[in-house]
Amino acid sequence: MQFRNFKMVGYVVYGRGCFDQLDEILAPRRKGDAPMVFLLDQYFDGKPLAGRIPLRGKDRLVLADVTYEPKTTQVDKLAQELKDAYGTVSGVIGIGGGSTMDLAKAVALMMNNPGSSADYQGWDLVKNPGVYKAGIPTLSGTGAEVSRTTVLTGPTRKLGMNSDFTPFDQIVLDPTLTENAPVNQRFYTGMDCYIHCIESLTGTYLNEFSKSYGEKALALCQEVFLHKDHWDEHSDDQLMMASYAGGMSIAYSQVGVAHAVSYGLSYLLGTKHGIGNCIVFNHLEEFYPEGVAEFKQMVARNGIHIPEGICKGLTDEQFDTMINVSLGMKPLWENALGKDWEKQMTRQRLRALYEKL
Amino acid sequence: MQFRNFKMVGYVVYGRGCFDQLDEILAPRRKGDAPMVFLLDQYFDGKPLAGRIPLRGKDRLVLADVTYEPKTTQVDKLAQELKDAYGTVSGVIGIGGGSTMDLAKAVALMMNNPGSSADYQGWDLVKNPGVYKAGIPTLSGTGAEVSRTTVLTGPTRKLGMNSDFTPFDQIVLDPTLTENAPVNQRFYTGMDCYIHCIESLTGTYLNEFSKSYGEKALALCQEVFLHKDHWDEHSDDQLMMASYAGGMSIAYSQVGVAHAVSYGLSYLLGTKHGIGNCIVFNHLEEFYPEGVAEFKQMVARNGIHIPEGICKGLTDEQFDTMINVSLGMKPLWENALGKDWEKQMTRQRLRALYEKL
Numbered sequence: 001m002q003f004r005n006f007k008m009v010g011y012v013v014y015g016r017g018c019f020d021q022l023d024e025i026l027a028p029r030r031k032g033d034a035p036m037v038f039l040l041d042q043y044f045d046g047k048p049l050a051g052r053i054p055l056r057g058k059d060r061l062v063l064a065d066v067t068y069e070p071k072t073t074q075v076d077k078l079a080q081e082l083k084d085a086y087g088t089v090s091g092v093i094g095i096g097g098g099s100t101m102d103l104a105k106a107v108a109l110m111m112n113n114p115g116s117s118a119d120y121q122g123w124d125l126v127k128n129p130g131v132y133k134a135g136i137p138t139l140s141g142t143g144a145e146v147s148r149t150t151v152l153t154g155p156t157r158k159l160g161m162n163s164d165f166t167p168f169d170q171i172v173l174d175p176t177l178t179e180n181a182p183v184n185q186r187f188y189t190g191m192d193c194y195i196h197c198i199e200s201l202t203g204t205y206l207n208e209f210s211k212s213y214g215e216k217a218l219a220l221c222q223e224v225f226l227h228k229d230h231w232d233e234h235s236d237d238q239l240m241m242a243s244y245a246g247g248m249s250i251a252y253s254q255v256g257v258a259h260a261v262s263y264g265l266s267y268l269l270g271t272k273h274g275i276g277n278c279i280v281f282n283h284l285e286e287f288y289p290e291g292v293a294e295f296k297q298m299v300a301r302n303g304i305h306i307p308e309g310i311c312k313g314l315t316d317e318q319f320d321t322m323i324n325v326s327l328g329m330k331p332l333w334e335n336a337l338g339k340d341w342e343k344q345m346t347r348q349r350l351r352a353l354y355e356k357l
Numbered sequence: 358m359q360f361r362n363f364k365m366v367g368y369v370v371y372g373r374g375c376f377d378q379l380d381e382i383l384a385p386r387r388k389g390d391a392p393m394v395f396l397l398d399q400y401f402d403g404k405p406l407a408g409r410i411p412l413r414g415k416d417r418l419v420l421a422d423v424t425y426e427p428k429t430t431q432v433d434k435l436a437q438e439l440k441d442a443y444g445t446v447s448g449v450i451g452i453g454g455g456s457t458m459d460l461a462k463a464v465a466l467m468m469n470n471p472g473s474s475a476d477y478q479g480w481d482l483v484k485n486p487g488v489y490k491a492g493i494p495t496l497s498g499t500g501a502e503v504s505r506t507t508v509l510t511g512p513t514r515k516l517g518m519n520s521d522f523t524p525f526d527q528i529v530l531d532p533t534l535t536e537n538a539p540v541n542q543r544f545y546t547g548m549d550c551y552i553h554c555i556e557s558l559t560g561t562y563l564n565e566f567s568k569s570y571g572e573k574a575l576a577l578c579q580e581v582f583l584h585k586d587h588w589d590e591h592s593d594d595q596l597m598m599a600s601y602a603g604g605m606s607i608a609y610s611q612v613g614v615a616h617a618v619s620y621g622l623s624y625l626l627g628t629k630h631g632i633g634n635c636i637v638f639n640h641l642e643e644f645y646p647e648g649v650a651e652f653k654q655m656v657a658r659n660g661i662h663i664p665e666g667i668c669k670g671l672t673d674e675q676f677d678t679m680i681n682v683s684l685g686m687k688p689l690w691e692n693a694l695g696k697d698w699e700k701q702m703t704r705q706r707l708r709a710l711y712e713k714l
Contacts, residue, residue, distance in 0.1 A: 007367070008369060013363065014564065021358050208591075209601075216573045241569040
């Protein structure tokens with residue numbers, strides 16, 4: 001099809017405190033005594049949120065280790081454990097940042113699909129709908145709550161399971177869940193949204209659908225990180241909507257140079273997505289002059305430290321690995337630079353860029 | 358639930374020319390030889406669009422008479438005809454403005470629900486999911502493409518079938534379909550969106566979700582009707598997104614005075630929704646001073662005639678009917694005026710307002 005027929009999430013609930021409706025929301029989705037499985041970012045271990053999860057019957061709370069971004073091996077292991085223990089489950093609920101939500105999506109899909117999640121990294125390879133799945137962000141910015149992908153690091157690549165079966169059946173957008181996020185992490189994840197917007201709005205794939213969402217998300221990021229002089233409740237409200245709108249804007253657009261380059265960092269060094277994007281974007285004046293200037297203002301205004309020199313001392317082989325991963329992200333480069341992107345982004349130029357980081 | 362768990366449309370495709378993907382989109386939704394039923398606004402009878410509908414097998418093209426807005430009797434009759442002729446159908450596809458789309462939603466629901474559609478006017482009364490349904494707007498502004506209602510005039514009231522079964526499974530947003538709309542009609546329908554936005558953004562129900570969508574829709578309306586000096590392709594693109602975003606903004610908000618008053622006009626006089634809203638909004642300075650001033654600028658700039666004097670010569674009984682219908686729209690009044698709206702909006706005050714129109 002010329003234009004993507006975009007699968008939407010099934011239900012959205014938005015509101016301060018709406019997390020407390022979760023029990024009621026899940027009730028009609030329970031299948032007999034098959035458990036709901038709650039994947040909770042381990043950051044919340046022992047924190048009050050863990051105690052507010054509406055566990056019933058055989059429900060299972062799993063602390064998700066997101067020290068690294070989700071791996072296909074981690075997805076496969078967890079899905080297999082659940083199959084061994086319960087046969088099937090009523091659903092998988094991801095509560096956390098982008099990694100936890102992506103893990104939940106992938107595990108829900110692998111409950112009903114044979115083989116390894118690595119078999120499904122790509123576009124429209126997933127064969128069967130997964131079990132019911134819900135996403136509950138505790139960090140705003142990734143857009144994972146509305147995307148049709150789940151980004152996984154596999155044996156040979158970092159690539160999503162992109163499919164119409166991937167979007168959540170339900171998302172619960174409760175801005176109070178983000179209010180105690182560590183300041184640096186909140187910034188890095190918020191910048192994932194800001195960078196999405198710049199890459200999408202300046203890209204060659206853009207249409208009015210994506211533009212409308214991208215412009216709104218951008219304005220909300222600017223409001224939160226640039227125009228306001230303090231963080232308040234309303235900042236949480238706004239950044240949660242920015243993340244949602246930023247995610248929706250990807251429907252008919254693509255991310256660009258920062259994402260393509262940071263995928264290489266992440267693959268080789270395990271650099272997490274939010275901070276990785278910031279490290280890269282900080283050096284992309286030649287591609288996004290206005291966006292990078294504004295980003296630097298936001299960094300300064302919010303007193304954030306962006307790491308430098310992370311590629312120091314890497315070997316030629318390591319640079320080559322990053323370059324290979326990055327240049328594999330063809331749609332991102334094409335969106336950013338146009339159809340002749342391969343002429344513009346040579347291995348030499350990309351190496352020089354990695355050396356700057 | 359304190360916060361509405363908002364059911365989203367299933368799939369969205371947006372793009373200039375995406376109507377031509379309809380055959381491919383519908384293919385997996387066909388059930389054996391049960392027909393797809395295309396409800397086409399009769400305005401397109403004999404026009405090229407009618408010839409582009411992908412009819413297959415027993416598919417049926419029905420010209421929708423939308424001289425008046427949809428009636429429960431019209432819905433019931435059409436659903437019964439389809440049941441008598443085919444037993445069941447694969448789906449109902451509405452192609453037209455808000456009336457045609459609402460008719461399609463209601464007929465799709467009544468294929469699987471007993472009794473009369475009048476039994477389901479209200480909130481969450483619909484018992485069973487309908488057949489597959491898709492909406493394809495040829496006018497932008499109503500938001501019917503994303504709403505969870507279908508507004509019907511019944512024996513005793515004008516009220517929607519509001520339910521989680523009501524939203525479309527698929528919407529096809531092709532801005533080229535709106536490009537030949539009559540200028541006055543295009544304006545009236547566009548103003549439905551503009552008035553939505555003003556009512557929603559100034560209302561007491563607003564939250565950040567609805568605000569984000571409402572602000573974007575408002576900015577797009579202003580761009581199209583106020584800032585640009587001519588109508589072009591991009592205006593169609595933008596107004597289609599304004600309509601979509603305006604519809605989404607209603608998720609956690611409500612419309613207000615203009616809608617409440619115009620429902621009375623529509624019930625008594627058959628005044629259509631778009632023009633009715635304009636007739637009313639034109640006299641609402643006391644409620645929406647800035648919005649009405651801007652509306653008048655848009656009217657002038659676009660050379661539009663807004664009818665006056667339409668309530669001249671009505672009897673006391675007729676005024677009473679309109680007042681009863683209007684005051685029945687409690688959530689609209691509460692959103693506009695707050696919890697003590699009944700003290701503010703007396704029958705006398707409302708009568709005086711109707712007399713001005």
